[in-house]
Amino acid sequence: MLPLILEDVSFVVGGRAIIDRISCDLAAGPRTVILGPNGSGKSVLMRLCHGLLTPTSGRIVWGGNVDDGRPRAQAMVFQRPVMLRRSALANVTYGLALAGVPRAKRERRAREVLDAVGLMQVAARPARVLSGGEQQKLALARAWALEPEVLFLDEPTANLDPGATREVERIVDEIHASGTKIVMSTHNLGQARRLADEILFMSGGRLADHAPVEQFFAEPSTGEAASFIKGELPWS
Amino acid sequence: MIFAADGTLWGIVLLSLRVTVTAVAVATVVGLPLGAALAIRRFAGRHVLLVTLNALMGLPPVVVGLVVYLLLSRAGPLGELGLLFTPTAMVIAQAILVTPIIAGLSRQVLEDAWHEYEEQLRSLGATPTAAAATLLWDTRYSLVTVVLAGFGRAAAEVGAVIIVGGNIEGVTRVMTTAISLETSKGDLPLALGLGLILVAVVFLINAAAQVIKTAAVRRYG
Numbered sequence: 001m002l003p004l005i006l007e008d009v010s011f012v013v014g015g016r017a018i019i020d021r022i023s024c025d026l027a028a029g030p031r032t033v034i035l036g037p038n039g040s041g042k043s044v045l046m047r048l049c050h051g052l053l054t055p056t057s058g059r060i061v062w063g064g065n066v067d068d069g070r071p072r073a074q075a076m077v078f079q080r081p082v083m084l085r086r087s088a089l090a091n092v093t094y095g096l097a098l099a100g101v102p103r104a105k106r107e108r109r110a111r112e113v114l115d116a117v118g119l120m121q122v123a124a125r126p127a128r129v130l131s132g133g134e135q136q137k138l139a140l141a142r143a144w145a146l147e148p149e150v151l152f153l154d155e156p157t158a159n160l161d162p163g164a165t166r167e168v169e170r171i172v173d174e175i176h177a178s179g180t181k182i183v184m185s186t187h188n189l190g191q192a193r194r195l196a197d198e199i200l201f202m203s204g205g206r207l208a209d210h211a212p213v214e215q216f217f218a219e220p221s222t223g224e225a226a227s228f229i230k231g232e233l234p235w236s
Numbered sequence: 237m238i239f240a241a242d243g244t245l246w247g248i249v250l251l252s253l254r255v256t257v258t259a260v261a262v263a264t265v266v267g268l269p270l271g272a273a274l275a276i277r278r279f280a281g282r283h284v285l286l287v288t289l290n291a292l293m294g295l296p297p298v299v300v301g302l303v304v305y306l307l308l309s310r311a312g313p314l315g316e317l318g319l320l321f322t323p324t325a326m327v328i329a330q331a332i333l334v335t336p337i338i339a340g341l342s343r344q345v346l347e348d349a350w351h352e353y354e355e356q357l358r359s360l361g362a363t364p365t366a367a368a369a370t371l372l373w374d375t376r377y378s379l380v381t382v383v384l385a386g387f388g389r390a391a392a393e394v395g396a397v398i399i400v401g402g403n404i405e406g407v408t409r410v411m412t413t414a415i416s417l418e419t420s421k422g423d424l425p426l427a428l429g430l431g432l433i434l435v436a437v438v439f440l441i442n443a444a445a446q447v448i449k450t451a452a453v454r455r456y457g
Contacts, residue, residue, distance in 0.1 A: 052355055075359065082356035085374045085456050094370075098360045128457030142360075 002028040009058035020205040034185040036202030042185035073149040081139035083127035113141040133164025153184040252410040259330030267338030272368035275346035292336035301399030321402040329396040334386040
């Protein structure tokens, strides 16, 4: 299914280009981190890739085939996880049911991933009364259970404390190690250094840089990227 | 009076409950899926439908009674069924009265939930039907309140059931029509007694639902 190819993709709302003519290839393997300040279009770019939004121009191509319906082998974790009013376990089996996994296999798979993210002891508890960190780990488990080829993560640690953030980063690494392509957005430089293999740097809806992580931090190709790395925020 | 109540009185109370509960059940089965469809689907004419639905929430019971009367009367299109002046006719009238209320109020509840859930459910690949079922289940405690609003409306109305039921003693006399009749006959104690029972029934059902809802919210968040 990969690579995911964006060809001149724009997303324009009310005459304003939220995403401005982005072209890039996302190949299987490396962990891609979409880096950029708030409002630079990271979330919208991911929603376009995931298929929640449709580009107003340009096209998104999966594995050489023109986008004819969203491939199923992808999942997304949002900044604020949406938990259904049922148990943690049932939240995971719900996703498996929608993905067409036979009933007999759902619970075993759900327990495997809950165990992997360290939520086995709260499996029976209502998902909505879990802490913010637990809910985000549950969202990761729900996505991981689907064994997606690509997992999109939209600032998954933006609302979490440092401990929960480390946990989430560990789980993201494990999901990557299990063979899933990671595409994650963040505005946190430290997290980008820790998790990224390659960086997509966004600024004002444009793709301002696309480079391996060492190269991006050592010699950013644009002034905007250099200022962002130095902690200057010319946008604010 | 209430404590010395005879079989007639309890017959009236039970018939009232039977008619109203059946009508609300029918209105719920029709109204909730309708509310869910309006909350989730975007289609041409949706806006017109919403305005119409909101207007129908305020339907005057006597007008509903009149229309159902015309449909069911001997010369009407459904006259052959012989339903006029039966409890079934009263159920039909109340169901017509309550369905827009349940559909309209549930649409609001479900649309709010949809704003929260939409991206997550679409990301997981939920079809509109699956999404509707999920929303209905996840908002079930709020929907209890919606159904109770419909119950209150049906239990309290007199205009529709008196026209299509005819207030026939032992057949179609319910609490509201009996209160109306006894008041006009001057038997105020009996009217008042029935009124107290009616208020008590509505009060008890709402209190029970509130207790269930509070406990559920505390437990499930």
